[in-house]
Amino acid sequence: MRKLALSSLLFALLTGFSVATPAAVETTAPEPAVTHAKAAATAPATDRVNLNTADSDTLEKGLVGIGGVKARAIVDYREAHGAFTSVDELLEVKGIGTATLEKNRERLTLD
Structure with missing residues (x-):
């Protein structure tokens, strides 16, 4: 009798846990945000930059990975x-x- 009472109590306790445990909800991870640099690197070139006529500001704004120092180096190389x-x-x-x-090949022109 004692074994039956203990089994019934244990059964009730385990049943309560299984009912109280919520089911796992399947979620999908959101798409990772695309950084500005990555978006610029993969975006199609609409305005091409002419290596032979662009000033350093145009080079800096129109090309990926080219800051002020590299843009100035391009202009200096062209002048030299x-x-x-x-x-x-x-x-x-x-x-x-x-x-x-x-990264910039499609953005560049010589004309």
């Missing part, structure tokens, strides 16, 4: 060596690497 004959020549500018060039 003449007009760019190829977009790839931008690699000759100190501080400009292949990653920066590839």
